[in-house]
Amino acid sequence: RLTDVTGVQTCALPISVVCRESLSELTSAVAMSRCDDKRVTHRVLAGAGLKVPAQYVNETPHEDTGGRWVVKPARGEQGAGISVDVRTPEELDRAVKAAQEECQDYIVEAFIEGEDLRLIVIDFEMVAAAVRRPPVITGDGRLAVAALIEKYNRRRSAATGGESRVPVDDETLRCLRMEGVDLETVLPAGVAVKVRKTANLHTGGTIHDVTAKLHPALAQAAVRAAKAIDIPVTGLDFIDRKSVV
Numbered sequence: 753r754l755t756d757v758t759g760v761q762t763c764a765l766p767i768s769v770v771c772r773e774s775l776s777e778l779t780s781a782v783a784m785s786r787c788d789d790k791r792v793t794h795r796v797l798a799g800a801g802l803k804v805p806a807q808y809v810n811e812t813p814h815e816d817t818g819g820r821w822v823v824k825p826a827r828g829e830q831g832a833g834i835s836v837d838v839r840t841p842e843e844l845d846r847a848v849k850a851a852q853e854e855c856q857d858y859i860v861e862a863f864i865e866g867e868d869l870r871l872i873v874i875d876f877e878m879v880a881a882a883v884r885r886p887p888v889i890t891g892d893g894r895l896a897v898a899a900l901i902e903k904y905n906r907r908r909s910a911a912t913g914g915e916s917r918v919p920v921d922d923e924t925l926r927c928l929r930m931e932g933v934d935l936e937t938v939l940p941a942g943v944a945v946k947v948r949k950t951a952n953l954h955t956g957g958t959i960h961d962v963t964a965k966l967h968p969a970l971a972q973a974a975v976r977a978a979k980a981i982d983i984p985v986t987g988l989d990f991i992d993r994k995s996v997v
Contacts, residue, residue, distance in 0.1 A: 769985075776985040783983040790826050790859055793981070800980035802973060808860040812844050820863035823847035825855035831952030835923050837863050843926065850922060866993040868951040870959070871966070871974040874985050878971035881963045887918050887956035888946050891939020897928065898935040901947060908956055918956030924948055 770777045775784070786792050791809055798804045805822075813821065821844065825833040833854035835847035844860070851858040872880040887908070889900040901918055908916040918924060920935070924947055928934055931945045939945060951957035974988050 771985060778984045780982065783981055786981045787983065787986070788827055790824060791857075794859075796980050797977055800976055802977055802980070805862040805864055807862075810857055810859075812841075812848065812860055821847075822861045822863050823851050824859050824861070825851040826857035826859055828854040830954040831950050831957075832954075834950055834952075835926070836949035837930070846922065846926075864991040864993065866991040868957075869962075869970065869990040869992050871970065871988045871990060872986070873974050873978040873988060876975055876978055876984070878966070878974050879963075880961070881966040881970070883960045883962050884951035884953070885958050885960065886946050886948050886951045887958070888944050889939070891941055891943040891945070893938070893941035895938065896935065897933055897937050897939065897945070897947075900939065901935075904947075904956070908958075912953065916953050916956055916958075918947055923950075 786796050791807075794804055794807050809826070813819065819839075821838045823835045823838055823844065828834075833851040835843070835850060838844050838847045848858055848860075868884040868886075870882050870884055871878055887904060889897065889904050891900065895903070898920070901920060901924075905917045908918075925934070927946065927948050931947075933939070933945060948955055948957075953959060970990060970992065973990070977988050978984075978986050
């Protein structure tokens with residue numbers, strides 16, 4: 753309801769806002785540019801006092817640095833060209849090439865272990881939260897990994913209108929090697945294998961609602977991030993290291 757100058761309450765007309773995924777007609781070109789380039793996003797969020805991972809731009813860490821890394825195209829979406837938990841110089845080189853297939857500029861960030869959270873902020877209020885988990889297949893003692901992935905893909909594709917599917921690419925093969933298996937391995941019954949490190953829906957990840965359990969500190973950080981970017985409708989990704997959902 754609205755109150756006019758005479759103090760009389762009147763009924764407000766319904767307001768509609770057109771959206772396409774997280775992009776709305778209220779999103780400014782400046783806010784869009786801040787989100788479109790991950791280097792800019794990193795600077796804006798760090799400037800707002802939010803915790804962000806160490807980042808290298810168009811370079812890889814020195815070989816003696818050690819550690820675990822995430823390699824991403826500087827611009828892109830839907831998990832394309834992203835390699836997670838990269839550990840060796842050889843893997844870094846391959847991950848950079850995969851990222852550059854999406855965008856010539858790339859970034860390398862420190863890998864942070866924890867739950868992958870997607871928080872939705874609308875009009876600078878936290879409205880929904882979900883844990884995103886990477887795709888996992890479970891052996892039955894009969895089918896090889898390749899067949900199990902295809903079976904998983906049929907199920908996820910049917911559940912998401914064709915949006916979710918594990919690509920059988922170099923990144924998936926790398927993740928399988930980390931699990932000690934390949935596409936021809938027949939998994940024993942009940943043995944689970946994470947076939948990809950990314951939890952993105954478009955590369956086979958699953959989504960689990962945790963809105964009611966979200967810690968207020970995470971909700972506050974999401975609102976701070978949205979305000980820093982100055983974007984009215986957005987999905988923000990957090991790594992929850994302490995499982996405070």
